[in-house]
Amino acid sequence: MHYIDITQQKIIDAQNIHYEYMRYVIKKKLNGKYFTEPKPNPNIKSIHIVSGIHSEVKRFLNVEKNLRKVLVGTPEELDSIKSRFTTKKEIDSIKRLFDYEMWIDYNPKSTYHFYNAYDLAKNLDIPTCPYCNRIYTKTVTNPTKITRPTFDHWFPKSKYPLLALSFYNLVPSCNICNMGKSNDPFSLNTHFHPYHKSVNPAEILSYRFSFDYKDYSSFKFKIVPDNTFSEKSTKAFKLEDIYKMHEDEIVDLRQIRDVYSVDYLEMVKKKILLNHISEEEIYRLAFGVHIDEAKFDRRPLSKMKKDILKELGII
Numbered sequence: 001m002h003y004i005d006i007t008q009q010k011i012i013d014a015q016n017i018h019y020e021y022m023r024y025v026i027k028k029k030l031n032g033k034y035f036t037e038p039k040p041n042p043n044i045k046s047i048h049i050v051s052g053i054h055s056e057v058k059r060f061l062n063v064e065k066n067l068r069k070v071l072v073g074t075p076e077e078l079d080s081i082k083s084r085f086t087t088k089k090e091i092d093s094i095k096r097l098f099d100y101e102m103w104i105d106y107n108p109k110s111t112y113h114f115y116n117a118y119d120l121a122k123n124l125d126i127p128t129c130p131y132c133n134r135i136y137t138k139t140v141t142n143p144t145k146i147t148r149p150t151f152d153h154w155f156p157k158s159k160y161p162l163l164a165l166s167f168y169n170l171v172p173s174c175n176i177c178n179m180g181k182s183n184d185p186f187s188l189n190t191h192f193h194p195y196h197k198s199v200n201p202a203e204i205l206s207y208r209f210s211f212d213y214k215d216y217s218s219f220k221f222k223i224v225p226d227n228t229f230s231e232k233s234t235k236a237f238k239l240e241d242i243y244k245m246h247e248d249e250i251v252d253l254r255q256i257r258d259v260y261s262v263d264y265l266e267m268v269k270k271k272i273l274l275n276h277i278s279e280e281e282i283y284r285l286a287f288g289v290h291i292d293e294a295k296f297d298r299r300p301l302s303k304m305k306k307d308i309l310k311e312l313g314i315i
Contacts, residue, residue, distance in 0.1 A: 001130065001131055001132070001133065001192055001194075001205055001207075001233065001234070001237070001239070001303075002130055002133060002194070002293070002296045002297055002303065003130075003194055003195075003197050003205070004126065004130055004194045004195055004297075005294070006195055010123070010124065010125055011124065013123065014120065014123035014124050014167075015072050015167050017115070017119075017123060018071065018072060018120060018123075018167045019068065019071050019072045019167070020040045021040060021041060021044075021114070021115040022071050022115075022165055023067060023068075023071060024037065024039065024040050024044065024047075025044075025047060025111060025112070026061060026067060026071075026097060026098075027062075027067075028047035028048075028049070029047060029048075029049060029050045029053075029097055030049070030050070030053060030058055030061060030062060030097070031049065031062070032048060032049025033049075041114050041115065043113070043114035044114050045109075045111060045113070045114070047111055050096050050097060052093070053093045053096070053097065054085075054087075054089050054090045054092075054093040056085070056090060057085060057090055057093040057094060057097070058093075060084065060085075061097070066081075069081060070162060070163070070166060071165065071166060071167060072166070072167045072168070073166065073168065074168060074195075074196070075154070075168050075169075075188055075193050075195055075196040076188065076196070078155060078163050078166055078168060078169055079155070079187075079188055081162065082155050082160040082162065082163055083160070084162060085162060091161060094161045094162050095161045095164075098161060098162065098163075098164040098165045099164075100153075100157055100164040100165060103116055103117060103165060104116060104117040104151075106118060106145045117148060117151060118139060118141055118145050118148050120151075120170065121137075121139040121148040121149055121151075121172055122139045122141055122148075124172055125139075126149070126172045126297055127297060127298055127299075128296075128297050128298070128299065128300050128302075129149070129172075129173045129174035129177055130171065130172070130173065130194040130297065131152075131171075131173050131174070131177040131181070131192075131194070131237050132174060132176070132177050132237065132239060132242060133296060133297070133300060133301065133302060133303055133304070134174070134242065134243070134246070134300050134301060135174040135176065135300060136300060137149035137172050137173065137174055148172075149172035149173055149174065150172075150173055150174070150175050150178040151170040151171065151172060151173070151178075152170075152171040152172075152173040152177065152178040152181070153169055153170070153171075154169055154171055154186065154193055155169050155186075157169075168195045168196075171193075171194050171195070176242065177237055180237075180238060180242075181236055181237050181238070182235070182236040182237070182238075184236065186236070188203075189203050189229075190203075190229060190232055191229070191232055191233050191236055192205045192229075192230075192233035192236075192237075201227075202227050202228070202229060203227075203229050204227075204229070205229065205230050205233060206225070206226035206227060206230050207223055207224060207225040207226060207230040207231075207234055208223075208224050208226075208307045209221060209222075209223065209224075209243070209303065209304045209307035209308055210222050210223075210224050210307070210308075210311060211247075211250050211308065211311070213250075219247050219250040219251060219254070220244075220247060221240060221243045221244060221246070221247060221250070221304075222240060223239055223240045243304065246301065246304065249301065249304070249305065249308070250308055253305070253308055253309060253312055253314070254312065256314065257312045257313065257314055280292065283315070284299075287305050287309070288301075288305075289301055289302040289305045289306070290302050291306060291315070
């Protein structure tokens with residue numbers, strides 16, 4: 001698990017595009033020909049007004065600050081408005097305006113052909129799942145739309161349809177984490193959200209990978225959380241269970257420890273690479289992952305390997 005740094009320029013740019021394009025579509029659906037602003041993208045097709053929208057929903061979304069909060073509000077802001085509409089007619093209106101299934105349908109005739117799930121995934125460029133850091137979530141769009149991450153709705157869209165297309169409620173993730181996470185209710189002060197980092201130390205994700213073993217060829221992963229927040233978060237995404245398939249990695253690292261001792265990286269540097277590259281590059285070449293926490297999202301298994309390497313005394 002790792003936080004997604006919302007100060008990164010690519011995240012800010014992706015957010016701005018999401019707001020500009022989605023705002024235009026929603027405004028058109030609400031007001032039709034009475035919304036006369038120019039198209040922000042020439043590839044936008046004709047968008048017709050959605051009839052029968054509940055008056056309270058229309059009034060709320062036509063207030064600019066409200067629509068902005070829905071589309072690009074922070075996780076805290078989304079939490080504050082998630083239950084804004086509760087009646088059957090209001091919910092029906094919301095579902096017709098914020099149609100997630102239409103947005104993920106890459107169809108040349110779709111309203112969202114000019115901007116859809118593939119575009120957001122590509123703009124974000126988050127290469128590994130922020131929940132498990134096990135699986136690549138890279139987006140490939142050439143020559144056709146080939147693959148992209150799934151989008152997890154941290155606030156479930158089935159319960160909170162108003163947030164179905166909210167930028168900070170669309171977490172690019174692997175299918176296993178998206179489909180396999182716990183159905184228990186999440187809240188920002190009890191469970192990890194990739195875009196939310198609390199100022200309260202008790203609500204910050206902090207854990208490490210460790211292991212138990214019967215002998216030198218039989219290891220079992222375990223997660224050691226530093227607080228209740230981290231314990232609930234790692235259990236919700238079943239990290240200990242899903243990492244069982246990677247227990248052979250511990251065997252490999254242990255063999256390095258036994259064969260080459262704790263001086264393995266120094267040996268690689270002096271005997272093979274002749275001091276021509278940095279310590280960080282040596283680590284990446286030796287273990288295939290990044291040592292810098294800020295780059296954990298660039299390579300799968302980065303956190304796990306660093307934690308195990310530290311426990312083994314290799315770094």
